[in-house]
Amino acid sequence: MTKENIKIIISYLDKLFPDAKTELFYENEFQLLIAIIMSAQTTDKQVNKVNKVFFKVFKNPDDWLKLWQKNIENYIKTVWFYKTKAKNIYRTCEILYKNDLNNFSTVEKLQTLHWVGIKTAKVFLAITKNTQVLGVDTHVHRVLNRLWIVKTKSPLETDKKVEKILKKEDLSKLHHTLIFFWRYNCTARNPKCDLCDLKQICKYYKKVILIKNK
Ligand code: SF4
Numbered sequence: 001m002t003k004e005n006i007k008i009i010i011s012y013l014d015k016l017f018p019d020a021k022t023e024l025f026y027e028n029e030f031q032l033l034i035a036i037i038m039s040a041q042t043t044d045k046q047v048n049k050v051n052k053v054f055f056k057v058f059k060n061p062d063d064w065l066k067l068w069q070k071n072i073e074n075y076i077k078t079v080w081f082y083k084t085k086a087k088n089i090y091r092t093c094e095i096l097y098k099n100d101l102n103n104f105s106t107v108e109k110l111q112t113l114h115w116v117g118i119k120t121a122k123v124f125l126a127i128t129k130n131t132q133v134l135g136v137d138t139h140v141h142r143v144l145n146r147l148w149i150v151k152t153k154s155p156l157e158t159d160k161k162v163e164k165i166l167k168k169e170d171l172s173k174l175h176h177t178l179i180f181f182w183r184y185n186c187t188a189r190n191p192k193c194d195l196c197d198l199k200q201i202c203k204y205y206k207k208v209i210l211i212k213n214k
Pocket of ligand 1: 186202
């Protein structure tokens with residue numbers, strides 16, 4: 001992928017989604033971290049539905065004292081893997097009860113919360129601190145591979161390579177525009193290629209969609 005084509009992709013996504021930002025519901029940074037933990041393998045829509053109720057009683061780490069793990073499970077049981085997530089939320093609260101969240105201001109520090117993976121850490125910091133990092137989930141990984149910005153086999157491999165390819169100053173905004181792009185345009189099944197201006201440079205379009213439609 002040439003630098004010129006990367007520029008074209010980034011400016012196209014910017015034009016498509018000038019106001020892209022997280023669609024997760026939260027009222028403070030602590031709640032955002034919890035919402036990102038909950039959003040693994042679950043849609044933002046479902047997480048928001050739960051959190052509009054859950055976050056009324058769960059505003060800061062002190063609330064774990066009142067709620068306990070079982071109660072957290074009850075609140076979030078419509079979210080995938082709710083038992084594991086309730087346990088991780090509970091453990092996060094135990095730590096953040098004694099340590100200010102602001103002390104976890106880098107990807108490395110956030111990952112010392114062992115259940116916070118690299119994607120969660122990057123998404124959180126990109127949103128709260130505008131840190132120039134790109135959180136790579138399976139969808140971001142898929143789109144970057146479709147466009148052939150990277151040629152990788154897993155989100156983790158993409159994560160390792162992509163920040164070396166893209167300009168640092170583009171990363172935090174790109175995280176949001178890519179998420180909007182896979183959610184609304186370059187969907188996993190039936191991407192809206194007919195409406196997409198990236199057809200001419202998209203490898204997936206040339207190698208899969210065009211051949212399928214012949
Ligand atoms: S042409 Fe299709 S597959 Fe390629 S980026 Fe656009 S929507 Fe996605």
